[in-house]
Amino acid sequence: MPTKTLEDLFLDGVKDIYYAERKIIAALKKMARGAEAEDLKAAFDKHLQETEGQVERLVQVFEILGKPARGKTCPAIDGIIEEGQEILEEFKGSPALDAGLLAAAQAVEHYEIARYGTLKSWALQLGRNDAAQLLDQTLAEELNTDQSLTRLAEAKVNREGKQKVA
Amino acid sequence: MPTKTLEDLFLDGVKDIYYAERKIIAALKKMARGAEAEDLKAAFDKHLQETEGQVERLVQVFEILGKPARGKTCPAIDGIIEEGQEILEEFKGSPALDAGLLAAAQAVEHYEIARYGTLKSWALQLGRNDAAQLLDQTLAEELNTDQSLTRLAEAKVNREGKQKVA
Numbered sequence: 001m002p003t004k005t006l007e008d009l010f011l012d013g014v015k016d017i018y019y020a021e022r023k024i025i026a027a028l029k030k031m032a033r034g035a036e037a038e039d040l041k042a043a044f045d046k047h048l049q050e051t052e053g054q055v056e057r058l059v060q061v062f063e064i065l066g067k068p069a070r071g072k073t074c075p076a077i078d079g080i081i082e083e084g085q086e087i088l089e090e091f092k093g094s095p096a097l098d099a100g101l102l103a104a105a106q107a108v109e110h111y112e113i114a115r116y117g118t119l120k121s122w123a124l125q126l127g128r129n130d131a132a133q134l135l136d137q138t139l140a141e142e143l144n145t146d147q148s149l150t151r152l153a154e155a156k157v158n159r160e161g162k163q164k165v166a
Numbered sequence: 167m168p169t170k171t172l173e174d175l176f177l178d179g180v181k182d183i184y185y186a187e188r189k190i191i192a193a194l195k196k197m198a199r200g201a202e203a204e205d206l207k208a209a210f211d212k213h214l215q216e217t218e219g220q221v222e223r224l225v226q227v228f229e230i231l232g233k234p235a236r237g238k239t240c241p242a243i244d245g246i247i248e249e250g251q252e253i254l255e256e257f258k259g260s261p262a263l264d265a266g267l268l269a270a271a272q273a274v275e276h277y278e279i280a281r282y283g284t285l286k287s288w289a290l291q292l293g294r295n296d297a298a299q300l301l302d303q304t305l306a307e308e309l310n311t312d313q314s315l316t317r318l319a320e321a322k323v324n325r326e327g328k329q330k331v332a
Contacts, residue, residue: 004260012256013269016249076273079245083182087175094170103179103284107242107277114276118269121319153287 010122011065012072017115018058019071024108025051027081031105034088036098043152044105047145054141057134064131080107102153109146116142176288177231178238183281184224185237190274191217193247197271200254202264209318210271213311220307223300230297246273268319275312282308 025048032044062069084104091097116139123132191214198210228235250270257263282305289298 004257004262006262006265008260009253009257009262009266009269075245075248076242077245079241079243080277082241090178091170091175094174096170096172096175099172099288100175103175103280106284107280110276110280111246111273114269114273117316118272118319121316122265150283150287153284 006122007126010119010126010128011067013115013119013122014058014061014065015070015072016074016076017112017119018055018062018069020074020077020111020115021051021055021058022071023074023077023081024112025055027084027108028105030088031084031101034092034097035101037156039152039156040098040102043148047105050141050145054138057138061131061134064128064134076111077108080104080111083107099153102149106146106149106153109142109149112142113139113146172288173292176285176292176294177233179281179285179288180224180227180231181236181238182240182242183278183285184221184228184235186240186243186277186281187217187221187224188237189240189243189247190278191221193250193274194271196254197250197267200258200263201267203322205318205322206264206268209314213271216307216311220304223304227297227300230294230300242277243274246270246277249273265319268315272312272315272319275308275315278308279305279312 028044028048028051032041032048035041035044059069084101084107087097087100087104091100094100116135120132120135120139123129123135194210194214194217198207198214201207201210225235250267250273253263253266253270257266282301286298286301286305289295289301
């Protein structure tokens with residue numbers, strides 16, 4: 001008799017992203033301090049505020065499930081953030097630093113897009129429509145942030161990274 | 167005088183995804199063996215073949231850059247794959263196993279989508295249009311695979327995961 005259910009998988013996933021979001025808050029603070037361009041700093045600061053709201057939504061999801069808000073170590077986000085940290089160290093003082101930080105932030109966004117998309121789908125399957133709605137709000141924010149970062153990258157950061165070394 | 171350029175960042179990124187793709191090949195083999203549903207096994211096998219072609223394209227990108235095809239340890243993919251491995255172990259025999267494996271595969275896809283999107287953009291900025299074209303071909307495949315997995319998840323795997331435990 002299997003003991004693990006989709007409900008268990010869903011709860012594990014919520015714990016995973018709860019851990020991830022709090023790691024992301026710490027990483028975004030470092031990235032905002034490290035970024036050279038003011039508009040990239042501003043983009044990181046804006047997403048930092050948004051992320052704090054996303055953590056609040058996860059606390060509400062835990063409440064819906066009747067479970068304590070508790071994270072579960074997420075090696076994926078640890079690895080993704082580690083790569084951003086490497087960029088900060090290895091490209092400090094380089095004209096390509098901002099392009100690297102922006103790419104690191106987009107890797108974070110895509111991890112979140114994958115996870116929130118999955119969690120929303122599982123919440124709907126489990127009939128947890130209230131949780132699905134909260135997860136969908138965050139998913140929409142993540143998709144929007146990723147698109148804003150792409151626009152910033154293509155319009156400015158990558159171009160400057162190249163021009164300064166040309 | 168900064169020594170690191172966008173060209174360095176681009177080469178580091180190609181090495182990172184080259185390492186990642188080869189790790190993904192090994193992980194997909196395990197996931198195809200572990201999956202319960204035949205259509206999920208088939209989806210993993212199909213993507214395995216596609217991934218082998220993507221590695222070949224990266225070898226071509228290294229050739230364009232005049233650099234040896236060499237990977238660079240990518241803690242992000244190591245972490246993402248580790249989470250898939252945890253699902254395989256913790257949900258073995260569970261009706262939710264396939265839903266978990268599918269979610270793990272989508273996290274991998276999104277990592278690749280983020281990286282190939284970035285690398286294509288950098289290749290264009292650097293005037294490496296031949297490399298950009300190769301990277302864009304892989305990006306299109308990854309986006310397509312992610313959409314196929316979403317359809318499979320919503321149509322079948324999550325629903326079965328739920329029904330078997332109901």
